[in-house]
Amino acid sequence: MHSVLADIQHLPLFVLAGLLLNITPGVDMALVLRSSAAQGFRAGAAAVLGISAGCSVHIAAAALGVSAVLAGSPTAFMVLQWLGAAYLVWLGSGLLRSQGSGQAAGVVPANDTKALRRLLAQGFLTNALNPKVALFFLAFVPQFIAAQPARPALAFVLLGGVFVFNSTLVNLAIAAAAAALRSRLAGQARWQRLGPWLNRGAGALFIALGLKLALDLPGR
8 A cells, every 4th residue: 555655646736636526516516406406305315426426436436548549549539528518408308398387306214215316326427438438647747746656556446435525525415505405495385486496497508518518520
């Protein structure tokens, strides 16, 4: 373990930079906020765990060199980007279509494993199908690894694990804050009117992000 730690440099700066990146608004944060505000903390936590699992896939792929191949192959990158864009548009369209009752969604109970698994899968796919996350890890993490590391892959995985751990804590805090706000407003008639608009707003945001991801394809 000593040799691996020797391969890592500026760890405090890495942690600080990672935390700043984690509080930057994006697709992952939007999903956590929407899930927690609409269905409570358990829903948000399930989405957070899915996002963290997706990040872990990107880290493993980068450590194994798969992400480098992806970055060097315009066709592979384009296919993954189209898949990510299509999934975001599909997810957003589903939120826009879920307004038949006109009521805010209820809290997801602890024993509703089907709903929690669905939110876990949404978080995972939202992150795992975003090729920009893979490129981010390839560009960001190596800056904190020594020039001639003894175990570069292990150092990469260790730094990636630190990033995922911190991002999970940050996202859980965001989920808790959104769920607390939901709990405070749940008894107000105003919240019942706001609930459907929360889904509509989140749906429109996911569609916009999906279209942006598609328009960012190379050559466009």
